[in-house]
Amino acid sequence: MRTQVAIIGGGPSGLLLSQLLHRQGISSIVIERQTREHVLGRIRAGVLEQGLVGLLEQAGCAGRLHAEGFTHDGTLISYGDQMFRVDFTELVGKPVVVYGQTEVTRDLYDASDASGGQVIHNVENVVIHDAKSDAPFLTFEVAGEMQRIDCDFVAGCDGFHGISRKTIPDAVRQDFEKIYPFGWLGVLSETPPVNHELIYANSPRGFALCSMRNANLSRYYIQCSLDDSPANWSDDAFWEELKRRIPADQAETLVTGPSIEKSIAPLRSFVTEPMQWGRLFLCGDAAHIVPPTGAKGLNTAASDVNYLFNALVDFYQDGSSDGLESYSAKALSRVWKAERFSWWFTTMMHQFPEQSEFDLKMQIADLEFLRSSAAAQKAMAENYVGLPY
Ligand code: APR
Ligand code: PHB
Numbered sequence: 001m002r003t004q005v006a007i008i009g010g011g012p013s014g015l016l017l018s019q020l021l022h023r024q025g026i027s028s029i030v031i032e033r034q035t036r037e038h039v040l041g042r043i044r045a046g047v048l049e050q051g052l053v054g055l056l057e058q059a060g061c062a063g064r065l066h067a068e069g070f071t072h073d074g075t076l077i078s079y080g081d082q083m084f085r086v087d088f089t090e091l092v093g094k095p096v097v098v099y100g101q102t103e104v105t106r107d108l109y110d111a112s113d114a115s116g117g118q119v120i121h122n123v124e125n126v127v128i129h130d131a132k133s134d135a136p137f138l139t140f141e142v143a144g145e146m147q148r149i150d151c152d153f154v155a156g157c158d159g160f161h162g163i164s165r166k167t168i169p170d171a172v173r174q175d176f177e178k179i180y181p182f183g184w185l186g187v188l189s190e191t192p193p194v195n196h197e198l199i200y201a202n203s204p205r206g207f208a209l210c211s212m213r214n215a216n217l218s219r220y221y222i223q224c225s226l227d228d229s230p231a232n233w234s235d236d237a238f239w240e241e242l243k244r245r246i247p248a249d250q251a252e253t254l255v256t257g258p259s260i261e262k263s264i265a266p267l268r269s270f271v272t273e274p275m276q277w278g279r280l281f282l283c284g285d286a287a288h289i290v291p292p293t294g295a296k297g298l299n300t301a302a303s304d305v306n307y308l309f310n311a312l313v314d315f316y317q318d319g320s321s322d323g324l325e326s327y328s329a330k331a332l333s334r335v336w337k338a339e340r341f342s343w344w345f346t347t348m349m350h351q352f353p354e355q356s357e358f359d360l361k362m363q364i365a366d367l368e369f370l371r372s373s374a375a376a377q378k379a380m381a382e383n384y385v386g387l388p389y
Contacts, residue, residue, distance in 0.1 A: 003029045004131065004137050005312060006151035010119050013284030013301040014103060014157035015310055016107035019059040022115050022307045026249055026316055031126065031140060033158070036109060043188060044101035045260055045359060047072075047198075048212060049386030050094050052302040056104065061111035062180055069099035072197055075384065077371075078363065079202040084371045091374070091381040095146045098198075100213045101298050108112045113307060115298075118135045119149075128154055128167045132278035143362040152279065152323075153228070155308060157301075159285040168277040180346060181353050182206070185224040188261035194246070194254045200293070200349055201246045201365060206291075207350045208245035209289035218255075223350055228263040238262070259290055267291040267346065271341055274328040281308050281327055290334050290342035293349060299374035299386055304331045306389050334387060341383035 005021055007014040010032030018028045032039065047070070048056075057060040073089040089095050112119055126140040131154060138149045156164020165173070184207075193212035201208040206223035215221060222241055233241075235258055243251035270289040275282040285303030307330050309322025348366045352359065370376045 002147045003027045003151050005153045006149045006292040007155045007157055009157035012298055013305055014104050017155055017305045017309055018117055019108055019111050024114050024313050029114055031123045032121050034125055035121050040106055043293050045295045046098055046100040047298040048097040051386050051389055052299050053097055055302055055306055058157055058234045063106040064107055065099050072098050076197055076199045078247050081247045083168040084294045086377045086380055087379045088385045091378045092385055095387040096385055126163055127376055131280040135198055136279045154280045156280055156286045157284055162286050164270050164286045174273050178269040182223050182268045183226050183264045184221045186221045186262050187259045189218050189257045189259055190216055191218050191255040191257040194218055194250055199246060202244035202349045205245050206241055230264055235259050239385045269343055271335060271339060275331050276328040283308055290339055291346040293346040294342040296338040296342050300335055303389055307331050327349055
């Protein structure tokens, strides 16, 4: 097989890049380790920055998003029984859109089908060859048969556990990582959201988040220890703990119900540098991970895709390699700002096992400053709705 851009990974990054390229007449082939059903079975955060909304419109697959997504002009932050609102639209003139990442991925697959996109599933033993040459190629197996894709460029969109990042030699690559000493226990329930906006809660018992997917599908999280297990939590126990971590007036109106999904996710901050090696370009979770507190995972993947897409268009349409040569530096500049915001928000909102009384005072002072300062709220809003590309 031969294509212009070979894309490893059929998650949001790979599918979005493929669809954007297609709209510019640039060919790509996506190879994915899992089945489509497996990919679409992942439950992930659903807060979209305007930049991502714009890319999905450019990719021709924002119809359902506009029909079913919820525009959120702000978010609620609570600590103890105090609760205040950060008004994004008032402070920075932009809202966010709440729409499940699973739905984004589904819309991208549907768009790929409609445009005759080539996505090869169930691939194994993917190897990137000659990434430092101008004729890289992939080899991989499907049903035991060896396959090869010759291409001009390789986009490594294969997530944190993929092979792309590890193709960059250790002597070239530098990884930066912070592991947080807790996880998030998440529950999905067919119940109306407790509030029409998200509630991020700092409580002495630990962090909690009240989110949603639609008017009758809610997503809730509580901070838990890393050695905890979903099996340790009955639905009733989860609801009782959540109620103890959010303001009493919200807890009183919380509609509970059976969980339809219950899982624990660890939290980490991770960045690899550089995000390019020859004609291999990393996008999304293949290059960086954020704690979900700031909902920056999908949105930062989207900004990588934006930079790489535009660089590839410049190469094929104008013969310019400038965008490709500056991709890593440009993408990393925005990645590190998203990492900072996610780390800051996580540090402010969670209980840390080893934190001192002074640390707790700093957390409350941070929250008090955010509650009382328009400048602090504007800074948070700028980051939450998404910094410019
Ligand atoms: N070969 C082919 N595909 C692979 C390989 C491989 N060796 N390794 C991993 N994959 C696939 C995974 O099965 C997954 O479907 O690559 C895809 C990577 O998708 P994501 O992990 O979703 O990463 P990304 O597309 O960058 O999206 C980032 O999605 O996962 C969330 O939290 C993440 O919100 C962030 C966003
Ligand atoms: C979610 O809805 O799953 C969600 C929303 C916001 C976050 C994290 C997760 O910051």
